[in-house]
Amino acid sequence: MSPRRSDSRDRMILSAAALLREHGASATSIDRVLAHSGAPRGSVYHHFPGGRTQLIDEAVALAGDFIAGLIAAATQADDPVRAVDAFFALWRDRLVESGFRAGCPIVAVAVETNDDAPQLARSAATVFARWREALAVLFIRHGLTEERGRRLGAFIIAAVEGAVIMCRAEQSTAPLEAAAAEIHDLLLNALPQRPEAGSQP
Amino acid sequence: MSPRRSDSRDRMILSAAALLREHGASATSIDRVLAHSGAPRGSVYHHFPGGRTQLIDEAVALAGDFIAGLIAAATQADDPVRAVDAFFALWRDRLVESGFRAGCPIVAVAVETNDDAPQLARSAATVFARWREALAVLFIRHGLTEERGRRLGAFIIAAVEGAVIMCRAEQSTAPLEAAAAEIHDLLLNALPQRPEAGSQP
DNA sequence: GTCTATACGAAGATAGAC
DNA sequence: GTCTATCTTCGTATAGAC
Numbered sequence: 001m002s003p004r005r006s007d008s009r010d011r012m013i014l015s016a017a018a019l020l021r022e023h024g025a026s027a028t029s030i031d032r033v034l035a036h037s038g039a040p041r042g043s044v045y046h047h048f049p050g051g052r053t054q055l056i057d058e059a060v061a062l063a064g065d066f067i068a069g070l071i072a073a074a075t076q077a078d079d080p081v082r083a084v085d086a087f088f089a090l091w092r093d094r095l096v097e098s099g100f101r102a103g104c105p106i107v108a109v110a111v112e113t114n115d116d117a118p119q120l121a122r123s124a125a126t127v128f129a130r131w132r133e134a135l136a137v138l139f140i141r142h143g144l145t146e147e148r149g150r151r152l153g154a155f156i157i158a159a160v161e162g163a164v165i166m167c168r169a170e171q172s173t174a175p176l177e178a179a180a181a182e183i184h185d186l187l188l189n190a191l192p193q194r195p196e197a198g199s200q201p
Numbered sequence: 202m203s204p205r206r207s208d209s210r211d212r213m214i215l216s217a218a219a220l221l222r223e224h225g226a227s228a229t230s231i232d233r234v235l236a237h238s239g240a241p242r243g244s245v246y247h248h249f250p251g252g253r254t255q256l257i258d259e260a261v262a263l264a265g266d267f268i269a270g271l272i273a274a275a276t277q278a279d280d281p282v283r284a285v286d287a288f289f290a291l292w293r294d295r296l297v298e299s300g301f302r303a304g305c306p307i308v309a310v311a312v313e314t315n316d317d318a319p320q321l322a323r324s325a326a327t328v329f330a331r332w333r334e335a336l337a338v339l340f341i342r343h344g345l346t347e348e349r350g351r352r353l354g355a356f357i358i359a360a361v362e363g364a365v366i367m368c369r370a371e372q373s374t375a376p377l378e379a380a381a382a383e384i385h386d387l388l389l390n391a392l393p394q395r396p397e398a399g400s401q402p
Numbered sequence: 403g404t405c406t407a408t409a410c411g412a413a414g415a416t417a418g419a420c
Numbered sequence: 421g422t423c424t425a426t427c428t429t430c431g432t433a434t435a436g437a438c
Contacts, residue, residue: 006421024313026227029413042422045415052414103312110370111304111312112225125371154367154379159356162363166355169311170326178355186387207403230431243404246433253432 008039009047015039016059020105022098025112025120028056053117056109060120063105064127071134080138081187084156087135088180091164092173100171107161132157143192152190156183209240210248216240217260221306223299226313226321229257254318257310261321264306265328272335281339282388285357288336289381292365293374301372308362333358344393353391357384 015037019028030052034041048054070090074083094102110124136153140146159179166175216238220229231253235242249255271291275284295303311325337354341347360380367376 008421023315024227026225026313027315030415031413040422042424046421107366108312110366111309112227113370114224114228121370125367128367128370128376151379151382154364154376155360155383158363158367158376158380159360160363161366162359162361163355165308165311165362166326166329166359169314169322169329175355175359178352179359181352182356182387186383189390209403231433232431241404243406247403 006047008037008043011037012039012044012047012055013058013062016055017063017105020056020059020063020108021102024108025056028059030055053120056117057120057123060106060109060123060127064123064130068127068130068134071131075134075138078138078141080142080191081184083138084135084183084187085180087156088160088176088183091160092167092176092180095164095167095173095176100168103164103168104161107165128157139191144190148190152187159183207248209238209244212238213240213245213248213256214259214263217256218264218306221257221260221264221309222303225309226257229260231256254321257318258321258324261307261310261324261328265324265331269328269331269335272332276335276339279339279342281343281392282385284339285336285384285388286381288357289361289377289384292361293368293377293381296365296368296374296377301369304365304369305362308366329358340392345391349391353388360384 012033015033016028019032019036023032030041030044033039033055034044044055045051048058050057071083071087074086074090077083091104106124106127109120110128113121113124132150132153134153135156136146136150139149139152144152159182160176163176163179167173213234216234217229220233220237224233231242231245234240234256235245246252249259251258272284272288275287275291278284292305307325307328310321311329314322314325333351333354335354336357337347337351340350340353345353360383361377364377364380368374
């Protein structure tokens, strides 16, 4: 009887995601995942017949699902501006809590992907698409055209990811806060039927 | 008499920058730089006593200067909207010309930097700061407050970098075009004394 | 400035026992 | 599911000759 479906396997995936965030894809070696998770080295290729690539791939899927869940939760309140504010705050908190060490694991994989593992680039792209689609649906539901809604969804994900990278590099939340403020004002102006004070100069 | 100040040294730095763009920091090994540049392996540590880290660092500086020069050229026309449009177009062209293989070398270093080479993170941060300051100066010159100008500068760099990552992952220029369109409209609305048609909904 | 040779470590992956 | 080798490749870096 397996320990409720392989404990060490799940721990390895979680550790891989954590290492991706803090040290990038290349630094997420099997050795480091084993050390971080405490999983036994003998069963690596039992759990992951596809080797390291499969492990990274599953970590990308897990991290993607996790963030997608947070986006879904934020969009439940049905206030697009608040939801996007919360999305930015989420990334700012992750940065601060980690001492500016934790970036986005999907970005890590997307940037470091090389030609011998094209599957990983596709997995990263799928995650990005899910995130931005979740935002797009929210915007479209609130009166934007499909085109504008999707455009804004992609734009916001791009701004967040770029800002996170800059925050990490300079050990400051300033880029993320700049992006959050600009997007906040932009949304106030873009969304119809919002009588609140916009900050259009 | 050195061949006009070491040919192979300059070629190595150029090759390192090219490899950073297309394959990331970890994949930019000394071996690959030598193969790409055709430089002789015997003189690596003669030209770069700091080893691989110094080589990467100089490639970051070179790439940073190159892009900064393009930003400066684009801002010469003294039209902020056109300059930013040109900046986006530059990245789109680089992506398309390379078959979506070339990303941003600074991002590669910023994302993959690990604790044993903190100098590289600082170099990346310096480059980001120079780029966004160049944009900020342009905006401030055209009537925005210092705060707003710098905020927009950081925001635009973040949006470009994030969009480039997404474009590479999904082999499409759509994210970059989405960001370019949104920023274009935002600038039209943000800058004072522009009688042209804004696209405020 | 450039050469060859080499030390040394880390990484991915496999084999075969238990 | 897990263990202990072990193979192979690749990476950084150094030594010493030319």
